[in-house]
Amino acid sequence: MTAAAKAFPFPTxxxxxxxxxxxxxxxxxxxxxxxxxxxxRTGSRNEVEPGKSGFAHFFEHMMFRxxxxxxxxxxxxxxxxxxxxxxAFTSDDMTVYHILAGTSSLPTIVTIEADRFQHLAYAEPEFxxxxxxxxxxxNKGASDPLQKMVEVLYDKAFQTHTYKHxxxxxxxxxxxxxxxxxxxxxxxDRYYRPDNVLLLVVGDVTAQQVMPLIEKHYxxxxxxxxxxxxxxxxxxxxxARASVPWQGASLPMLLIGFHAPACSTTDIxxxxxxxxxxxxxxxxxxxxxxxxxxxxxVEHIDGAWERHVDPNLFTILARIKESKDLAYVEKxxxxxxxxxxxxxxxxxxxxxxxxxxxxxxxGQLSTADKVALVGAEFLALHGELSSIDDTxxxxxxxxxxxxxxxxxxxxxxxxxxxxxxEPEAQ
Amino acid sequence: xxxxxxxxxxxxxxxAATSQGLPPMRVIRLPSPHSPxxxxxxxxxxxxxxxxxxxxxxxxxxxxxxxxxxxVKRTRTEVLDALYPMAxxxxxxxxxxxxxxxxxxxxxxxxxxxxxxxxxxxxPRFSVEDFTRLRQDALDAITKTLRxxxxxDLGKEALETMLYRQHPYGHPVAGTVAGLASLTLNDxxxxxxxxxxxxxxxxxxxxxxxxAFPDAFAAHFAVLPALGTPRAELPAPQARQGMDLLAVEKExxxxxxxxxxxxxxxxxxxxFYPLVVAASYLGExxxxxxxxxxxxxxxxxxxxxxxxxxxxxxxxGWTTFPLPNVPRRQQHFEIWLRxxxxxxxxxxxxxxxxxxxxxIREGIPAAGFxxxxxxxxxxxxxxxxxxxRRLGYAIDAAIYGKDVLxxxxxxxxxxxxxxxDEAIRAHLSTxxxxxxxxxxxxxxxxGKLTAGQPTPIVYDTKETPADVRQEDKLIESYPLPLxxxxxxxxxxxxxxxx
Numbered sequence: 001m002t003a004a005a006k007a008f009p010f011p012t013x014x015x016x017x018x019x020x021x022x023x024x025x026x027x028x029x030x031x032x033x034x035x036x037x038x039x040x041r042t043g044s045r046n047e048v049e050p051g052k053s054g055f056a057h058f059f060e061h062m063m064f065r066x067x068x069x070x071x072x073x074x075x076x077x078x079x080x081x082x083x084x085x086x087x088a089f090t091s092d093d094m095t096v097y098h099i100l101a102g103t104s105s106l107p108t109i110v111t112i113e114a115d116r117f118q119h120l121a122y123a124e125p126e127f128x129x130x131x132x133x134x135x136x137x138x139n140k141g142a143s144d145p146l147q148k149m150v151e152v153l154y155d156k157a158f159q160t161h162t163y164k165h166x167x168x169x170x171x172x173x174x175x176x177x178x179x180x181x182x183x184x185x186x187x188x189d190r191y192y193r194p195d196n197v198l199l200l201v202v203g204d205v206t207a208q209q210v211m212p213l214i215e216k217h218y219x220x221x222x223x224x225x226x227x228x229x230x231x232x233x234x235x236x237x238x239x240a241r242a243s244v245p246w247q248g249a250s251l252p253m254l255l256i257g258f259h260a261p262a263c264s265t266t267d268i269x270x271x272x273x274x275x276x277x278x279x280x281x282x283x284x285x286x287x288x289x290x291x292x293x294x295x296x297x298v299e300h301i302d303g304a305w306e307r308h309v310d311p312n313l314f315t316i317l318a319r320i321k322e323s324k325d326l327a328y329v330e331k332x333x334x335x336x337x338x339x340x341x342x343x344x345x346x347x348x349x350x351x352x353x354x355x356x357x358x359x360x361x362x363g364q365l366s367t368a369d370k371v372a373l374v375g376a377e378f379l380a381l382h383g384e385l386s387s388i389d390d391t392x393x394x395x396x397x398x399x400x401x402x403x404x405x406x407x408x409x410x411x412x413x414x415x416x417x418x419x420x421x422e423p424e425a426q
Numbered sequence: 427x428x429x430x431x432x433x434x435x436x437x438x439x440x441x442a443a444t445s446q447g448l449p450p451m452r453v454i455r456l457p458s459p460h461s462p463x464x465x466x467x468x469x470x471x472x473x474x475x476x477x478x479x480x481x482x483x484x485x486x487x488x489x490x491x492x493x494x495x496x497x498v499k500r501t502r503t504e505v506l507d508a509l510y511p512m513a514x515x516x517x518x519x520x521x522x523x524x525x526x527x528x529x530x531x532x533x534x535x536x537x538x539x540x541x542x543x544x545x546x547x548x549x550p551r552f553s554v555e556d557f558t559r560l561r562q563d564a565l566d567a568i569t570k571t572l573r574x575x576x577x578x579d580l581g582k583e584a585l586e587t588m589l590y591r592q593h594p595y596g597h598p599v600a601g602t603v604a605g606l607a608s609l610t611l612n613d614x615x616x617x618x619x620x621x622x623x624x625x626x627x628x629x630x631x632x633x634x635x636x637x638a639f640p641d642a643f644a645a646h647f648a649v650l651p652a653l654g655t656p657r658a659e660l661p662a663p664q665a666r667q668g669m670d671l672l673a674v675e676k677e678x679x680x681x682x683x684x685x686x687x688x689x690x691x692x693x694x695x696x697x698f699y700p701l702v703v704a705a706s707y708l709g710e711x712x713x714x715x716x717x718x719x720x721x722x723x724x725x726x727x728x729x730x731x732x733x734x735x736x737x738x739x740x741x742x743g744w745t746t747f748p749l750p751n752v753p754r755r756q757q758h759f760e761i762w763l764r765x766x767x768x769x770x771x772x773x774x775x776x777x778x779x780x781x782x783x784x785x786i787r788e789g790i791p792a793a794g795f796x797x798x799x800x801x802x803x804x805x806x807x808x809x810x811x812x813x814x815r816r817l818g819y820a821i822d823a824a825i826y827g828k829d830v831l832x833x834x835x836x837x838x839x840x841x842x843x844x845x846x847d848e849a850i851r852a853h854l855s856t857x858x859x860x861x862x863x864x865x866x867x868x869x870x871x872x873g874k875l876t877a878g879q880p881t882p883i884v885y886d887t888k889e890t891p892a893d894v895r896q897e898d899k900l901i902e903s904y905p906l907p908l909x910x911x912x913x914x915x916x917x918x919x920x921x922x923x924x
Contacts, residue, residue: 029460033811064714072724080715080797083804085746087712102804128887132727139680139765140730143577143864178887247677249574249918251566284506293502296559299566321566352511359513359532366463366530367811423574 007361007392010371012385013207015214019221020195023214024385025207026375030368034103034203037372038113039380040095041198042191044167045309048228049183051176053162054134054169057090058177059187061130063097064088065122067115072126078112085369090167093309094380100369103204107213114217117192124181131177138168145246146317149255149419153315156240157257157417161233163312193224198379203368230310235259240417246424251299252323253421254330258410260314263307263381265390272402273305273314273410274395278353279345279403280336281316287336291318297325301333307381313417314410323422330418334411341407344400354396361392450652451624452824453644456632456817464633465530465814466543466643469751469821471626473523474601475594475660476617482924483564483601484609487557488617489525490564493518495556498549502556505542514539516546519749521738522595526751530814533634540639544646550618557611564600565607572598573918577682577765577864584672584921585684588860589758591664597922604924623654628824632817660755663688666858669908671875673868673915680729680765681865683774688758689736689853693826699837700849701736707790707798708734708782709761712746715801717781717794718761725894727887728774730764734782747809750818753825759854768866772874772881775863776904779856786854789847803838806831857907869915876910878903 013025043056066072079086084101099109141147151166158164168174199218201210236259261269280287281303291298303316318329365371378387476485493516496502509515512535517528527547531539572580583598590596597605627647631640691697709716711733714724718732737757742749761782766774790798810816810831823829863871874881882902890898 030811033807076715076720077797080801083801083807085805085808086714087746100808102807105804125887125889125891126724129725129727129890132887133723133730136680136723136727136729136764136766139678139767140578140682142679142765143580143682144575146575246574249570251570282506282510284503284510289503293555293559296555296562299563321562355511356513359511359535362532363463363513363530366813369811423570 006389007358008365008375008385008388014385015207015211017194017215017219019219020223021197021199021218021221023199023211024201024375024379025205025210026200026202026371027206028202028204028368028371030203032103032204033368034101034106034201034205035368035372036099036101036106036109036113037200037202037376038097038117039198039200039376040191041093041196041380042095043091043093044165044169045092045162045230046191046227047162047165047169048230051173052180052183053165053173054167054177055180055183055187056095057167057169058131058134059184060088060090060095061134062122062127062184063116063120065120065126065130067119067121069115069119070112075112075116078108082108092163092167092312094377096376096380098369098372106205106209110213110217114221117197118221120188120192127181127184128178134177135174138171138174145244145250145253145421148244149253149421152242152244153255153257153313153417153419156242156419157236157259157313158233160231161310162230163233163308163310189224190227194218194221195223196227198383200372200375200379202372202375233311236415239413241420242418243420243422246421248423250421250423251319251321252326252423254318254320254326255419256316256330256333257313257417259311259415260305260410262309262311265382265387265394268394268398268402269406269409270305270307271391271395272398272406274357275350275353275398276337276340276403276407277303277305277314278356279340279349287332291329291332297321298329307377309381326420326422337407337411341404341411344404347400350398350400350403354398357395358392451627451629451644451647453640454628454630454817454820454824455640456630456813456820457635458633458813461634461813462533463530463813464533464536464631464635465528465817466540467630467751467814467817467821468527468543468547469628469630470525470622471523471628471657471825472525472621473521474597474599475522476621476657477594477597477601477605480605481609481613482597482605484605484613484617485525485621486520486599486601487561487564487606487609488614488622489518489520490560491552491556491614491618492547492550492622493527494560496551496553497545498551499545501551505546508538508542512539516543519740520599521740521752521754522599523754524751528814536635536639540643544643547622548646548649552611552615554611557614561606561609565603567600568598568603568606568922573921577676577678580674580918580921581682581684581862581864582762584674584862584864585686585760585860587921588670588672588862589663589686589688593661593663594658595660595756602922602924619651620655623651624648625653628821630817630821632813663756666860668858668912669906670860670912671872671908671914672860672862673872673913674862674864674918674921675868675915676865676918678765678768678865681768681771681863681868682765683763683771683778683861683863684760685775685778685859685861686758686760687855687859688756691853692737692754692757693822693828693830693833697849697853698736699833700841700846701853702834703795703798703802703841703846704785704790704850704854705734705736705759706802707794708785711735711739711741711748717785718778721781722763722774722777726883726890728770728883729766732764732778733762735760735762742815747815750815750822753822765865767884769884771863771865771867772871773883773902775861775875776881776906777901779859779906780901780904782854782856786850786856789850790843792843795843795846799838799841802834806834864918872913872915875906875908876913878905
């Protein structure tokens with residue numbers, strides 16, 4: 001694969017409807033199969049009102065609760081008749097609905113998806129039942145100490161921005177969800193609008209097939225009210241630390257977050273942090289070799305900068321074999337980042353990181369569904385499929401000096417939050 | 427259509443490899459010349475069922491030494507260094523009867539990746555350092571992670587110890603604490619020599635590879651011994667009379683539930699295919715249309731999901747589809763209920779059994795049969811979307827002698843409700859069900875269930891419809907064949923010791 005090769009090598013047809021709905025069609029060699037993604041540019045980041053954390057995710061559940069024309073049972077029957085894989089997910093910045101089915105089902109898919117995005121209707125009793133399924137979703141992860149550690153990390157690290165809560169939301173808010181029926185209608189009215197949603201259709205289709213269907217079924221969708229601003233997070237002033245009590249068995253764990261920049265196709269700091277994460281935490285890194293292979297104090301370690309709409313965290317996770325080594329491992333991580341800040345890395349190693357990242361993406365783009373999944377993330381964050389190529393072009397421009405600079409700029413003690421899990425039943 | 431091509435491309439090649447006097451390994455090819463990616467799958471028909479008694483975990487530790495240890499030529503770090511620029515990973519997993527090494531790589535990097543992979547399998551370093559690390563990782567995986575970090579996985583593993591009492595399938599693939607503690611590096615070396623042999627190996631290659639690649643690659647494995655220790659016949663799972671309940675007591679917000687019973691059917695059998703329809707009707711994995719999902723989650727808000735299976739199901743990453751290459755010589759029927767509120771645990775167990783019994787007693791409703799059949803006819807196409815998964819299914823077809831995807835596509839159009847009902851009646855029963863609950867208030871629950879006391883659902887939501895309330899009354903007192911002598915209450919720390 002040459003450096004000049006496009007990271008996202010598929011031809012794309014894009015169209016914007018008069019109501020602002022943007023549609024992207026990517027013909028892909030997946031005989032007889034189409035992936036249909038509806039991307040709402042709203043996630044837990046948009047839960048600005050107190051007491052409403054977790055609502056974007058809850059609302060994702062409610063979208064399966066029917067319309068006057070397609071009540072739940074009828075909607076489910078249509079999905080079943082298609083033999084479709086249909087589901088949805090919510091993250092900090094987006095809610096994505098996806099259907100994977102035979103291409104012959106495309107007219108039905110467009111019909112039922114356009115219908116629920118415009119005419120969702122549910123009564124309070126089923127709203128309440130679904131609220132309890134959401135609590136069940138929280139509870140299924142509650143035996144994993146990492147769920148609790150992540151909650152604590154973001155709660156401690158953010159003061160005003162909505163990244164303070166996880167996508168599932170604060171447990172107290174989840175428990176209260178059955179009482180928020182009226183707010184749920186407001187949420188739909190506010191965010192499920194054509195100027196806040198993108199459609200991505202990937203697979204054995206052409207734009208000529210797709211566009212007229214979309215225009216017919218989504219053309220009457222109206223834009224909605226102004227959406228509230230998301231508060232800006234002030235700079236962190238001092239290190240925050242917390243420990244999570246855990247009565248059951250577990251390896252001790254260390255979770256660290258440093259405030260880091262938002263995703264961008266022009267500001268190089270984010271992708272430079274992505275490179276840094278590879279240099280410090282990849283399995284072939286000196287730190288991994290030292291802590292995991294040679295000293296055998298750590299069972300698993302990783303670190304990542306992930307793309308977000310607003311500045312989020314560079315996170316580091318280590319699962320450590322014995323509690324006595326928690327402080328040692330934490331110090332070793334900081335030392336290694338400081339070493340990179342001082343010494344940088346070789347040009348060859350940097351080139352290998354870029355090669356690794358490009359091949360990793362090429363490996364991901366192996367089915368219509370996976371192409372759509374990658375496309376959906378970039379569309380939700382940047383609003384353009386071309387942002388994939390732009391991001392990888394930016395990545396190719398990262399220099400050793402960029403890596404040194406971000407290693408010293410973002411990893412100072414005042415900018416970090418540390419959460420420790422030291423199980424009681426050791 | 428792709429699926430039948432997949433099988434046609436795989437099976438004749440496998441026969442050709444053996445009939446021409448080549449090594450007894452099988453080679454399966456699945457060309458896709460336009461793809462920039464190539465997948466290699468090495469499937470060894472070696473699994474935790476091959477663990478010698480007292481050495482539980484030996485097969486998995488040996489398998490891990492191959493792909494997570496170094497090679498004679500390279501340390502672990504050097505292996506990782508070589509893999510890194512091509513973003514290639516040797517993905518390995520295992521079960522009772524197989525271990526799999528799989529990797530997908532851009533064709534630019536195929537030669538280098540193939541060299542590394544064959545080096546890993548053929549010339550493992552077997553260093554003391556790797557052995558110490560990987561054995562400790564396995565022990566931690568059982569004593570720390572499985573016991574303390576995931577109640578649902580804990581329930582599923584505990585269920586297998588009940589389904590397969592005193593049986594080679596009856597311990598976790600990772601092993602037991604005592605088994606792992608007893609192992610030495612020499613045990614690993616011996617096990618490797620005796621079990622990682624050509625007769626147990628299937629080499630699969632799919633994607634945009636050069637035509638000569640599969641044979642040239644497979645030829646590397648001719649250095650393995652041709653024949654290894656013969657596979658021991660599996661005993662029949664122990665017959666039980668009545669229901670058994672294992673309650674794993676721990677603090678929890680939600681109680682995880684798994685239940686199941688061995689069945690004498692695999693993909694090799696005719697009855698398997700109508701049973702797939704029955705299980706899909708009851709609860710296709712991670713879909714919203716199953717009877718259990720509709721009645722437990724949608725109508726009652728009990729939990730996040732409820733599913734049914736007629737063979738071991740391991741989910742492939744974040745997809746909703748099964749991981750290929752987890753074939754078993756013996757299978758079981760399983761129901762998985764995602765965590766439910768502790769106060770409604772008894773109700774949830776009764777409801778799952780109530781719905782299953784209804785299916786067994788009344789058969790699949792005609793409309794449900796037609797809808798499920800139509801669903802599966804399309805849905806199975808999604809199980810083999812990429813080259814790696816297509817190859818996995820072609821290898822499974824070689825193992826079972828039947829390609830599950832091609833069989834379903836061929837059989838579903840002519841399958842009848844009667845076929846499904848007969849298969850259900852012949853092979854499914856809840857009379858001797860094994861049930862595992864992991865969570866809170868389980869002691870009190872066990873007492874109520876053995877005494878035949880009602881276990882009503884606790885609602886904190888408005889306006890449950892009258893017909894649901896009426897059904898609740900039936901379910902909360904639904905009789906279970908459970909006696910006090912068939913109840914075991916343990917703490918998580920007691921599980922998987924030996």
